[in-house]
Amino acid sequence: ALVIKGLNKSFVMGDAEVKALDNINLLIAHNDYIAIMGPSGSGKSTLMNILGCLTTADAGSYLLNGQELATLNDDQLASIRNQYIGFIFQSFNLQSRRTALENVMLPLRFSKVSREEATIKAKALLERVGLAERMEHCPSELSGGQRQRVAIARALINEPTLILADEPTGNLDSNTSEEIMRLFDELHSNGQTIIMVTHEPTIAAHAQLTIQLEDGQIHEISGIHYE
Amino acid sequence: ALVIKGLNKSFVMGDAEVKALDNINLLIAHNDYIAIMGPSGSGKSTLMNILGCLTTADAGSYLLNGQELATLNDDQLASIRNQYIGFIFQSFNLQSRRTALENVMLPLRFSKVSREEATIKAKALLERVGLAERMEHCPSELSGGQRQRVAIARALINEPTLILADEPTGNLDSNTSEEIMRLFDELHSNGQTIIMVTHEPTIAAHAQLTIQLEDGQIHEISGIHYE
Numbered sequence: 001a002l003v004i005k006g007l008n009k010s011f012v013m014g015d016a017e018v019k020a021l022d023n024i025n026l027l028i029a030h031n032d033y034i035a036i037m038g039p040s041g042s043g044k045s046t047l048m049n050i051l052g053c054l055t056t057a058d059a060g061s062y063l064l065n066g067q068e069l070a071t072l073n074d075d076q077l078a079s080i081r082n083q084y085i086g087f088i089f090q091s092f093n094l095q096s097r098r099t100a101l102e103n104v105m106l107p108l109r110f111s112k113v114s115r116e117e118a119t120i121k122a123k124a125l126l127e128r129v130g131l132a133e134r135m136e137h138c139p140s141e142l143s144g145g146q147r148q149r150v151a152i153a154r155a156l157i158n159e160p161t162l163i164l165a166d167e168p169t170g171n172l173d174s175n176t177s178e179e180i181m182r183l184f185d186e187l188h189s190n191g192q193t194i195i196m197v198t199h200e201p202t203i204a205a206h207a208q209l210t211i212q213l214e215d216g217q218i219h220e221i222s223g224i225h226y227e
Numbered sequence: 228a229l230v231i232k233g234l235n236k237s238f239v240m241g242d243a244e245v246k247a248l249d250n251i252n253l254l255i256a257h258n259d260y261i262a263i264m265g266p267s268g269s270g271k272s273t274l275m276n277i278l279g280c281l282t283t284a285d286a287g288s289y290l291l292n293g294q295e296l297a298t299l300n301d302d303q304l305a306s307i308r309n310q311y312i313g314f315i316f317q318s319f320n321l322q323s324r325r326t327a328l329e330n331v332m333l334p335l336r337f338s339k340v341s342r343e344e345a346t347i348k349a350k351a352l353l354e355r356v357g358l359a360e361r362m363e364h365c366p367s368e369l370s371g372g373q374r375q376r377v378a379i380a381r382a383l384i385n386e387p388t389l390i391l392a393d394e395p396t397g398n399l400d401s402n403t404s405e406e407i408m409r410l411f412d413e414l415h416s417n418g419q420t421i422i423m424v425t426h427e428p429t430i431a432a433h434a435q436l437t438i439q440l441e442d443g444q445i446h447e448i449s450g451i452h453y454e
Protein backbone atom coordinates (compact mmCIF):
# COMPACT_ATOMS: atom_id res chain seq x y z
CA ALA A 1 0.00 0.00 0.00
CA LEU A 2 1.06 3.59 -0.58
CA VAL A 3 0.23 6.18 2.08
CA ILE A 4 0.96 9.80 1.21
CA LYS A 5 0.35 12.57 3.73
CA GLY A 6 0.88 16.28 3.34
CA LEU A 7 3.22 15.95 0.36
CA ASN A 8 4.69 19.23 -0.88
CA LYS A 9 7.22 19.88 -3.63
CA SER A 10 8.51 23.18 -5.01
CA PHE A 11 11.08 24.09 -7.59
CA VAL A 12 13.11 27.19 -6.82
CA MET A 13 14.60 29.24 -9.63
CA GLY A 14 16.39 32.34 -8.42
CA ASP A 15 13.77 34.18 -6.37
CA ALA A 16 10.84 32.54 -8.14
CA GLU A 17 9.20 29.44 -6.73
CA VAL A 18 7.02 26.98 -8.60
CA LYS A 19 4.78 25.02 -6.22
CA ALA A 20 4.42 21.77 -8.15
CA LEU A 21 2.66 19.74 -5.42
CA ASP A 22 0.53 21.36 -2.73
CA ASN A 23 -0.47 19.26 0.29
CA ILE A 24 -1.17 15.96 -1.43
CA ASN A 25 -2.90 13.24 0.58
CA LEU A 26 -3.43 9.81 -0.97
CA LEU A 27 -4.09 6.23 0.00
CA ILE A 28 -3.53 3.56 -2.63
CA ALA A 29 -4.06 -0.07 -1.71
CA HIS A 30 -2.08 -3.05 -2.94
CA ASN A 31 -3.39 -4.19 -6.35
CA ASP A 32 -5.21 -0.92 -7.02
CA TYR A 33 -5.33 0.37 -10.60
CA ILE A 34 -5.41 4.18 -10.50
CA ALA A 35 -5.45 6.79 -13.28
CA ILE A 36 -4.18 10.34 -12.76
CA MET A 37 -5.41 13.08 -15.07
CA GLY A 38 -5.08 16.86 -15.09
CA PRO A 39 -3.92 19.86 -17.11
CA SER A 40 -0.45 20.10 -18.58
CA GLY A 41 1.84 21.39 -15.82
CA SER A 42 -0.47 20.40 -12.95
CA GLY A 43 2.12 18.22 -11.17
CA LYS A 44 1.39 14.68 -12.42
CA SER A 45 4.94 13.74 -13.42
CA THR A 46 6.32 15.37 -10.26
CA LEU A 47 3.98 13.22 -8.15
CA MET A 48 4.97 10.12 -10.14
CA ASN A 49 8.67 10.86 -9.61
CA ILE A 50 8.14 10.93 -5.86
CA LEU A 51 6.00 7.76 -5.89
CA GLY A 52 8.70 6.11 -7.98
CA CYS A 53 11.49 7.05 -5.55
CA LEU A 54 13.27 9.15 -8.16
CA THR A 55 13.03 12.33 -6.15
CA THR A 56 12.01 13.30 -2.63
CA ALA A 57 9.35 15.74 -1.48
CA ASP A 58 10.14 18.93 0.45
CA ALA A 59 7.65 18.03 3.17
CA GLY A 60 5.21 15.29 4.05
CA SER A 61 5.40 11.53 4.40
CA TYR A 62 5.45 8.65 1.90
CA LEU A 63 4.97 5.17 3.29
CA LEU A 64 5.48 2.32 0.83
CA ASN A 65 4.46 -1.02 2.32
CA GLY A 66 4.93 0.42 5.79
CA GLN A 67 8.37 1.90 5.15
CA GLU A 68 8.87 5.67 5.40
CA LEU A 69 10.69 6.76 2.26
CA ALA A 70 11.02 10.47 3.01
CA THR A 71 14.12 9.91 5.11
CA LEU A 72 15.99 7.43 2.88
CA ASN A 73 19.19 8.28 1.04
CA ASP A 74 19.72 7.86 -2.70
CA ASP A 75 21.21 4.36 -2.47
CA GLN A 76 18.36 3.10 -0.34
CA LEU A 77 15.80 4.60 -2.73
CA ALA A 78 17.60 3.05 -5.70
CA SER A 79 17.48 -0.34 -4.05
CA ILE A 80 13.73 -0.08 -3.51
CA ARG A 81 13.24 1.03 -7.12
CA ASN A 82 15.22 -1.90 -8.48
CA GLN A 83 13.29 -4.43 -6.47
CA TYR A 84 9.71 -3.22 -6.50
CA ILE A 85 9.08 -0.46 -9.05
CA GLY A 86 8.72 -0.34 -12.83
CA PHE A 87 8.67 3.19 -14.24
CA ILE A 88 7.54 4.14 -17.75
CA PHE A 89 8.77 7.68 -18.34
CA GLN A 90 6.82 10.32 -20.24
CA SER A 91 9.94 10.92 -22.36
CA PHE A 92 11.06 7.25 -22.34
CA ASN A 93 14.69 7.83 -21.19
CA LEU A 94 16.15 5.06 -23.33
CA GLN A 95 19.91 4.59 -23.78
CA SER A 96 20.62 5.78 -27.31
CA ARG A 97 23.65 3.59 -27.98
CA ARG A 98 22.03 0.32 -26.98
CA THR A 99 19.56 -1.81 -28.89
CA ALA A 100 15.94 -2.28 -27.86
CA LEU A 101 16.88 -5.69 -26.44
CA GLU A 102 19.79 -4.29 -24.42
CA ASN A 103 17.63 -1.45 -23.14
CA VAL A 104 14.98 -3.86 -21.88
CA MET A 105 17.60 -6.05 -20.15
CA LEU A 106 19.28 -3.14 -18.35
CA PRO A 107 17.28 -3.26 -15.09
CA LEU A 108 18.39 -6.86 -14.54
CA ARG A 109 22.08 -6.09 -14.99
CA PHE A 110 22.94 -6.20 -11.26
CA SER A 111 20.27 -8.66 -10.22
CA LYS A 112 20.69 -12.38 -9.53
CA VAL A 113 19.04 -13.22 -12.86
CA SER A 114 21.44 -14.86 -15.32
CA ARG A 115 22.16 -13.21 -18.63
CA GLU A 116 20.50 -16.10 -20.49
CA GLU A 117 17.32 -15.79 -18.48
CA ALA A 118 17.32 -11.99 -18.79
CA THR A 119 17.59 -12.32 -22.58
CA ILE A 120 14.67 -14.77 -22.69
CA LYS A 121 12.50 -12.49 -20.53
CA ALA A 122 13.40 -9.39 -22.56
CA LYS A 123 12.59 -11.07 -25.86
CA ALA A 124 9.24 -12.27 -24.52
CA LEU A 125 8.32 -8.75 -23.39
CA LEU A 126 9.39 -7.17 -26.67
CA GLU A 127 7.30 -9.75 -28.53
CA ARG A 128 4.41 -8.97 -26.24
CA VAL A 129 4.48 -5.26 -27.18
CA GLY A 130 4.79 -6.07 -30.89
CA LEU A 131 8.52 -5.38 -31.33
CA ALA A 132 9.78 -8.87 -32.17
CA GLU A 133 11.27 -7.53 -35.40
CA ARG A 134 12.86 -4.44 -33.89
CA MET A 135 14.97 -5.97 -31.09
CA GLU A 136 18.29 -5.07 -32.68
CA HIS A 137 17.31 -1.50 -33.54
CA CYS A 138 18.67 1.39 -31.47
CA PRO A 139 16.22 4.12 -30.39
CA SER A 140 17.13 6.41 -33.32
CA GLU A 141 16.14 3.57 -35.65
CA LEU A 142 12.71 3.25 -34.09
CA SER A 143 9.47 5.19 -34.47
CA GLY A 144 8.11 7.24 -31.54
CA GLY A 145 5.56 4.61 -30.62
CA GLN A 146 8.17 1.83 -30.89
CA ARG A 147 10.46 3.69 -28.45
CA GLN A 148 7.49 4.04 -26.12
CA ARG A 149 6.93 0.31 -26.24
CA VAL A 150 10.60 -0.40 -25.49
CA ALA A 151 10.19 1.82 -22.40
CA ILE A 152 7.11 -0.18 -21.42
CA ALA A 153 8.89 -3.52 -21.82
CA ARG A 154 11.90 -2.30 -19.85
CA ALA A 155 9.69 -1.19 -16.95
CA LEU A 156 8.22 -4.68 -16.64
CA ILE A 157 11.28 -6.90 -16.79
CA ASN A 158 12.05 -6.91 -13.06
CA GLU A 159 8.45 -8.07 -12.39
CA PRO A 160 7.68 -4.97 -10.31
CA THR A 161 4.90 -4.96 -7.74
CA LEU A 162 4.31 -1.24 -8.40
CA ILE A 163 4.00 -0.04 -11.99
CA LEU A 164 4.13 3.71 -12.62
CA ALA A 165 3.19 4.64 -16.20
CA ASP A 166 3.46 8.28 -17.25
CA GLU A 167 1.42 8.70 -20.46
CA PRO A 168 2.10 5.10 -21.67
CA THR A 169 -0.01 5.45 -24.84
CA GLY A 170 0.82 9.06 -25.80
CA ASN A 171 2.49 8.00 -29.06
CA LEU A 172 0.40 4.96 -29.90
CA ASP A 173 -2.43 4.44 -32.38
CA SER A 174 -5.69 3.10 -30.98
CA ASN A 175 -5.05 -0.58 -31.81
CA THR A 176 -1.59 -0.59 -30.26
CA SER A 177 -2.97 1.33 -27.25
CA GLU A 178 -5.59 -1.34 -26.70
CA GLU A 179 -2.88 -3.96 -26.85
CA ILE A 180 -0.99 -2.14 -24.07
CA MET A 181 -4.20 -1.77 -22.05
CA ARG A 182 -4.78 -5.54 -22.34
CA LEU A 183 -1.25 -6.06 -21.04
CA PHE A 184 -1.91 -3.73 -18.10
CA ASP A 185 -5.21 -5.47 -17.31
CA GLU A 186 -3.32 -8.75 -17.24
CA LEU A 187 -0.66 -7.38 -14.89
CA HIS A 188 -3.41 -5.98 -12.68
CA SER A 189 -5.19 -9.33 -12.47
CA ASN A 190 -1.82 -10.87 -11.53
CA GLY A 191 -1.77 -8.70 -8.42
CA GLN A 192 0.32 -5.73 -9.50
CA THR A 193 -0.46 -2.16 -8.44
CA ILE A 194 -0.74 0.25 -11.36
CA ILE A 195 -0.68 4.05 -11.26
CA MET A 196 -1.05 5.56 -14.72
CA VAL A 197 -0.97 9.19 -15.84
CA THR A 198 -2.97 9.77 -18.99
CA HIS A 199 -4.73 12.62 -20.73
CA GLU A 200 -7.09 10.28 -22.61
CA PRO A 201 -10.38 9.45 -20.85
CA THR A 202 -10.76 6.16 -22.76
CA ILE A 203 -7.42 5.01 -21.35
CA ALA A 204 -8.26 6.22 -17.82
CA ALA A 205 -11.47 4.19 -18.04
CA HIS A 206 -9.39 1.00 -17.71
CA ALA A 207 -8.50 1.98 -14.14
CA GLN A 208 -10.67 1.48 -11.10
CA LEU A 209 -10.69 5.16 -10.28
CA THR A 210 -9.35 8.45 -11.61
CA ILE A 211 -7.65 11.20 -9.62
CA GLN A 212 -7.83 14.72 -11.05
CA LEU A 213 -4.82 16.93 -10.33
CA GLU A 214 -4.94 20.70 -10.78
CA ASP A 215 -2.30 23.28 -9.80
CA GLY A 216 -0.53 20.71 -7.64
CA GLN A 217 -3.66 19.73 -5.71
CA ILE A 218 -6.03 16.79 -5.85
CA HIS A 219 -9.35 18.12 -7.05
CA GLU A 220 -11.56 15.11 -7.32
CA ILE A 221 -11.59 11.36 -7.34
CA SER A 222 -14.07 9.49 -9.51
CA GLY A 223 -14.82 5.91 -10.38
CA ILE A 224 -15.59 2.70 -8.56
CA HIS A 225 -13.30 2.01 -5.63
CA TYR A 226 -13.18 -1.67 -4.57
CA GLU A 227 -15.82 -3.54 -6.55
CA ALA B 228 1.07 22.79 -53.54
CA LEU B 229 2.84 19.56 -52.75
CA VAL B 230 3.04 16.89 -55.46
CA ILE B 231 4.49 13.52 -54.41
CA LYS B 232 4.90 10.75 -56.97
CA GLY B 233 6.23 7.24 -56.42
CA LEU B 234 7.98 8.08 -53.15
CA ASN B 235 10.01 5.22 -51.68
CA LYS B 236 12.20 5.14 -48.59
CA SER B 237 14.04 2.24 -47.00
CA PHE B 238 16.36 1.92 -44.04
CA VAL B 239 19.17 -0.59 -44.47
CA MET B 240 20.68 -2.29 -41.44
CA GLY B 241 23.32 -4.86 -42.30
CA ASP B 242 21.52 -7.23 -44.66
CA ALA B 243 18.06 -6.37 -43.37
CA GLU B 244 15.95 -3.72 -45.07
CA VAL B 245 13.00 -1.86 -43.57
CA LYS B 246 10.72 -0.47 -46.30
CA ALA B 247 9.34 2.56 -44.47
CA LEU B 248 7.54 4.18 -47.45
CA ASP B 249 6.25 2.14 -50.39
CA ASN B 250 5.22 3.97 -53.55
CA ILE B 251 3.51 6.99 -51.99
CA ASN B 252 1.48 9.27 -54.28
CA LEU B 253 -0.05 12.44 -52.89
CA LEU B 254 -1.41 15.78 -54.00
CA ILE B 255 -1.87 18.47 -51.37
CA ALA B 256 -3.11 21.89 -52.41
CA HIS B 257 -2.08 25.22 -50.96
CA ASN B 258 -4.10 25.97 -47.79
CA ASP B 259 -5.17 22.35 -47.32
CA TYR B 260 -5.48 21.00 -43.76
CA ILE B 261 -4.63 17.30 -43.82
CA ALA B 262 -4.45 14.70 -41.03
CA ILE B 263 -2.31 11.56 -41.30
CA MET B 264 -3.16 8.56 -39.15
CA GLY B 265 -1.94 4.99 -39.01
CA PRO B 266 -0.41 2.31 -36.79
CA SER B 267 2.78 2.87 -34.86
CA GLY B 268 5.67 2.20 -37.25
CA SER B 269 3.62 2.67 -40.43
CA GLY B 270 5.85 5.43 -41.87
CA LYS B 271 4.12 8.66 -40.80
CA SER B 272 7.18 10.42 -39.32
CA THR B 273 9.33 9.21 -42.23
CA LEU B 274 6.88 10.78 -44.68
CA MET B 275 6.80 13.99 -42.63
CA ASN B 276 10.61 14.16 -42.62
CA ILE B 277 10.65 14.03 -46.41
CA LEU B 278 7.82 16.59 -46.74
CA GLY B 279 9.74 18.80 -44.30
CA CYS B 280 12.98 18.58 -46.32
CA LEU B 281 14.83 16.94 -43.45
CA THR B 282 15.64 13.81 -45.42
CA THR B 283 15.37 12.69 -49.02
CA ALA B 284 13.56 9.71 -50.49
CA ASP B 285 15.36 6.83 -52.23
CA ALA B 286 13.12 7.15 -55.28
CA GLY B 287 10.26 9.25 -56.56
CA SER B 288 9.60 12.96 -56.94
CA TYR B 289 8.61 15.73 -54.50
CA LEU B 290 7.52 19.01 -55.99
CA LEU B 291 6.99 21.85 -53.54
CA ASN B 292 5.42 24.88 -55.21
CA GLY B 293 6.70 23.65 -58.55
CA GLN B 294 10.26 23.03 -57.40
CA GLU B 295 11.69 19.49 -57.52
CA LEU B 296 13.27 18.81 -54.14
CA ALA B 297 14.57 15.29 -54.77
CA THR B 298 17.69 16.60 -56.42
CA LEU B 299 18.58 19.43 -54.00
CA ASN B 300 21.60 19.34 -51.72
CA ASP B 301 21.48 19.82 -47.96
CA ASP B 302 22.13 23.58 -48.03
CA GLN B 303 19.38 24.16 -50.57
CA LEU B 304 16.95 22.05 -48.54
CA ALA B 305 17.89 23.94 -45.36
CA SER B 306 17.20 27.24 -47.08
CA ILE B 307 13.72 26.08 -48.13
CA ARG B 308 13.03 24.82 -44.61
CA ASN B 309 14.04 28.12 -43.03
CA GLN B 310 11.85 30.15 -45.35
CA TYR B 311 8.72 28.11 -45.78
CA ILE B 312 8.42 25.25 -43.31
CA GLY B 313 7.56 24.99 -39.63
CA PHE B 314 8.14 21.51 -38.16
CA ILE B 315 6.79 20.28 -34.83
CA PHE B 316 8.74 17.11 -34.02
CA GLN B 317 7.23 14.05 -32.36
CA SER B 318 10.06 14.18 -29.82
CA PHE B 319 10.28 18.01 -29.75
CA ASN B 320 14.06 18.33 -30.36
CA LEU B 321 14.51 21.34 -28.08
CA GLN B 322 17.94 22.67 -27.13
CA SER B 323 18.44 21.63 -23.53
CA ARG B 324 20.73 24.47 -22.48
CA ARG B 325 18.53 27.28 -23.75
CA THR B 326 15.38 28.73 -22.23
CA ALA B 327 11.94 28.35 -23.77
CA LEU B 328 12.23 31.91 -25.08
CA GLU B 329 15.64 31.27 -26.65
CA ASN B 330 14.42 28.02 -28.19
CA VAL B 331 11.47 29.75 -29.83
CA MET B 332 13.72 32.52 -31.23
CA LEU B 333 16.28 30.13 -32.70
CA PRO B 334 14.78 29.82 -36.23
CA LEU B 335 15.08 33.60 -36.68
CA ARG B 336 18.74 33.72 -35.69
CA PHE B 337 20.06 34.09 -39.24
CA SER B 338 17.06 35.86 -40.71
CA LYS B 339 16.70 39.57 -41.41
CA VAL B 340 14.43 39.96 -38.36
CA SER B 341 16.00 42.07 -35.62
CA ARG B 342 16.63 40.59 -32.21
CA GLU B 343 14.06 42.97 -30.65
CA GLU B 344 11.38 41.95 -33.07
CA ALA B 345 12.24 38.26 -32.71
CA THR B 346 11.87 38.59 -28.93
CA ILE B 347 8.46 40.26 -29.25
CA LYS B 348 7.23 37.58 -31.66
CA ALA B 349 8.55 34.75 -29.48
CA LYS B 350 6.92 36.14 -26.35
CA ALA B 351 3.60 36.52 -28.17
CA LEU B 352 3.71 32.90 -29.35
CA LEU B 353 4.65 31.57 -25.92
CA GLU B 354 1.77 33.53 -24.41
CA ARG B 355 -0.52 32.13 -27.08
CA VAL B 356 0.32 28.54 -26.08
CA GLY B 357 -0.10 29.34 -22.36
CA LEU B 358 3.58 29.54 -21.40
CA ALA B 359 3.87 33.22 -20.45
CA GLU B 360 5.14 32.21 -17.01
CA ARG B 361 7.61 29.61 -18.24
CA MET B 362 9.67 31.63 -20.75
CA GLU B 363 12.86 31.53 -18.69
CA HIS B 364 12.67 27.81 -17.94
CA CYS B 365 14.94 25.38 -19.75
CA PRO B 366 13.38 22.15 -21.11
CA SER B 367 14.38 20.10 -18.05
CA GLU B 368 12.44 22.58 -15.92
CA LEU B 369 9.28 22.10 -17.95
CA SER B 370 6.57 19.44 -17.99
CA GLY B 371 6.16 17.17 -21.05
CA GLY B 372 3.22 19.15 -22.36
CA GLN B 373 5.03 22.45 -21.77
CA ARG B 374 8.00 21.22 -23.85
CA GLN B 375 5.56 20.21 -26.55
CA ARG B 376 4.12 23.71 -26.59
CA VAL B 377 7.58 25.29 -26.82
CA ALA B 378 8.15 23.09 -29.88
CA ILE B 379 4.85 24.31 -31.34
CA ALA B 380 5.70 27.97 -30.75
CA ARG B 381 9.18 27.53 -32.25
CA ALA B 382 7.72 25.99 -35.41
CA LEU B 383 5.52 29.03 -35.98
CA ILE B 384 7.92 31.92 -35.45
CA ASN B 385 9.17 32.15 -39.04
CA GLU B 386 5.53 32.43 -40.21
CA PRO B 387 5.82 29.28 -42.33
CA THR B 388 3.50 28.65 -45.28
CA LEU B 389 3.72 24.89 -44.63
CA ILE B 390 3.21 23.60 -41.10
CA LEU B 391 4.13 19.98 -40.39
CA ALA B 392 2.94 18.80 -36.98
CA ASP B 393 3.93 15.30 -35.84
CA GLU B 394 1.62 14.35 -32.93
CA PRO B 395 1.25 17.98 -31.69
CA THR B 396 -1.14 17.09 -28.84
CA GLY B 397 0.38 13.77 -27.71
CA ASN B 398 1.28 15.13 -24.26
CA LEU B 399 -1.56 17.58 -23.78
CA ASP B 400 -4.76 17.36 -21.73
CA SER B 401 -8.00 17.94 -23.59
CA ASN B 402 -8.37 21.64 -22.74
CA THR B 403 -4.84 22.50 -23.80
CA SER B 404 -5.28 20.35 -26.94
CA GLU B 405 -8.38 22.34 -27.89
CA GLU B 406 -6.40 25.53 -27.41
CA ILE B 407 -3.78 24.26 -29.87
CA MET B 408 -6.49 23.17 -32.31
CA ARG B 409 -7.98 26.68 -32.17
CA LEU B 410 -4.54 28.06 -32.97
CA PHE B 411 -4.20 25.68 -35.93
CA ASP B 412 -7.69 26.61 -37.21
CA GLU B 413 -6.63 30.24 -37.08
CA LEU B 414 -3.42 29.58 -39.00
CA HIS B 415 -5.41 27.60 -41.55
CA SER B 416 -7.91 30.43 -42.05
CA ASN B 417 -4.90 32.75 -42.55
CA GLY B 418 -3.90 30.70 -45.58
CA GLN B 419 -1.33 28.30 -44.17
CA THR B 420 -1.10 24.67 -45.28
CA ILE B 421 -1.20 22.21 -42.38
CA ILE B 422 -0.22 18.54 -42.41
CA MET B 423 -0.70 16.91 -39.01
CA VAL B 424 0.07 13.38 -37.82
CA THR B 425 -2.16 12.30 -34.97
CA HIS B 426 -3.41 9.08 -33.43
CA GLU B 427 -6.49 10.75 -31.96
CA PRO B 428 -9.61 10.82 -34.17
CA THR B 429 -11.03 13.89 -32.39
CA ILE B 430 -7.89 15.83 -33.34
CA ALA B 431 -7.92 14.50 -36.93
CA ALA B 432 -11.52 15.71 -37.19
CA HIS B 433 -10.23 19.30 -37.29
CA ALA B 434 -8.62 18.63 -40.68
CA GLN B 435 -10.42 18.65 -44.01
CA LEU B 436 -9.44 15.10 -44.76
CA THR B 437 -7.57 12.19 -43.19
CA ILE B 438 -5.00 9.96 -44.88
CA GLN B 439 -4.52 6.46 -43.43
CA LEU B 440 -1.02 5.05 -43.68
CA GLU B 441 -0.29 1.35 -43.18
CA ASP B 442 2.99 -0.51 -43.74
CA GLY B 443 4.38 2.45 -45.68
CA GLN B 444 1.41 2.67 -48.06
CA ILE B 445 -1.57 4.97 -48.29
CA HIS B 446 -4.62 2.86 -47.54
CA GLU B 447 -7.50 5.26 -47.65
CA ILE B 448 -8.42 8.88 -47.69
CA SER B 449 -11.55 10.07 -45.93
CA GLY B 450 -13.26 13.34 -45.24
CA ILE B 451 -14.56 16.27 -47.18
CA HIS B 452 -12.13 17.58 -49.79
CA TYR B 453 -12.81 21.19 -50.84
CA GLU B 454 -16.07 22.25 -49.28
Ligand SMILES: Nc1ncnc2c1ncn2[C@@H]1O[C@H](COP(=O)(O)OP(=O)(O)OP(=O)(O)O)[C@@H](O)[C@H]1O
Nearest residue numbers: 141143144145146238247267268269270271272273
Ligand atom coordinates in the same frame (compact mmCIF):
# COMPACT_ATOMS: atom_id res chain seq x y z
N1 LIG C 1 16.98 4.90 -38.93
C1 LIG C 1 16.19 3.81 -39.06
N2 LIG C 1 16.74 2.59 -39.27
C2 LIG C 1 15.96 1.49 -39.39
N3 LIG C 1 14.62 1.50 -39.34
C3 LIG C 1 14.01 2.69 -39.12
C4 LIG C 1 14.76 3.90 -38.96
N4 LIG C 1 13.89 4.91 -38.74
C5 LIG C 1 12.65 4.37 -38.78
N5 LIG C 1 12.73 3.04 -39.00
C6 LIG C 1 11.60 2.11 -39.13
O1 LIG C 1 10.75 2.62 -40.16
C7 LIG C 1 9.38 2.39 -39.81
C8 LIG C 1 8.61 3.70 -39.91
O2 LIG C 1 9.03 4.58 -38.91
P1 LIG C 1 8.22 5.93 -38.62
O3 LIG C 1 8.98 6.67 -37.56
O4 LIG C 1 7.98 6.67 -39.90
O5 LIG C 1 6.82 5.39 -38.08
P2 LIG C 1 5.55 6.19 -37.51
O6 LIG C 1 4.39 5.89 -38.37
O7 LIG C 1 5.90 7.63 -37.32
O8 LIG C 1 5.31 5.50 -36.10
P3 LIG C 1 4.78 6.11 -34.68
O9 LIG C 1 3.31 6.26 -34.79
O10 LIG C 1 5.16 5.03 -33.70
O11 LIG C 1 5.51 7.40 -34.42
C9 LIG C 1 9.37 1.81 -38.39
O12 LIG C 1 9.05 0.44 -38.47
C10 LIG C 1 10.78 2.03 -37.87
O13 LIG C 1 11.23 0.95 -37.06
Ligand SMILES: Nc1ncnc2c1ncn2[C@@H]1O[C@H](COP(=O)(O)OP(=O)(O)OP(=O)(O)O)[C@@H](O)[C@H]1O
Nearest residue numbers: 011020040041042043044045046368370371372373
Ligand atom coordinates in the same frame (compact mmCIF):
# COMPACT_ATOMS: atom_id res chain seq x y z
N1 LIG D 1 13.10 21.45 -12.55
C1 LIG D 1 12.05 22.30 -12.54
N2 LIG D 1 12.27 23.61 -12.27
C2 LIG D 1 11.24 24.48 -12.27
N3 LIG D 1 9.96 24.16 -12.51
C3 LIG D 1 9.69 22.86 -12.78
C4 LIG D 1 10.72 21.87 -12.83
N4 LIG D 1 10.15 20.69 -13.15
C5 LIG D 1 8.83 20.91 -13.32
N5 LIG D 1 8.56 22.23 -13.09
C6 LIG D 1 7.25 22.87 -13.12
O1 LIG D 1 6.40 22.14 -12.23
C7 LIG D 1 5.08 22.04 -12.77
C8 LIG D 1 4.64 20.59 -12.74
O2 LIG D 1 5.40 19.84 -13.66
P1 LIG D 1 4.97 18.35 -14.03
O3 LIG D 1 6.03 17.84 -14.98
O4 LIG D 1 4.74 17.56 -12.80
O5 LIG D 1 3.58 18.55 -14.79
P2 LIG D 1 2.63 17.49 -15.51
O6 LIG D 1 1.33 17.51 -14.83
O7 LIG D 1 3.33 16.17 -15.64
O8 LIG D 1 2.43 18.12 -16.97
P3 LIG D 1 2.27 17.43 -18.44
O9 LIG D 1 0.86 16.91 -18.52
O10 LIG D 1 2.51 18.58 -19.37
O11 LIG D 1 3.30 16.36 -18.56
C9 LIG D 1 5.13 22.63 -14.18
O12 LIG D 1 4.49 23.89 -14.18
C10 LIG D 1 6.62 22.77 -14.50
O13 LIG D 1 6.89 23.93 -15.26
Ligand SMILES: [Mg+2]
Nearest residue numbers: 045090370371
Ligand atom coordinates in the same frame (compact mmCIF):
# COMPACT_ATOMS: atom_id res chain seq x y z
MG1 LIG E 1 4.06 15.09 -17.23
Ligand SMILES: [Mg+2]
Nearest residue numbers: 143144272317
Ligand atom coordinates in the same frame (compact mmCIF):
# COMPACT_ATOMS: atom_id res chain seq x y z
MG1 LIG F 1 6.12 8.85 -35.66
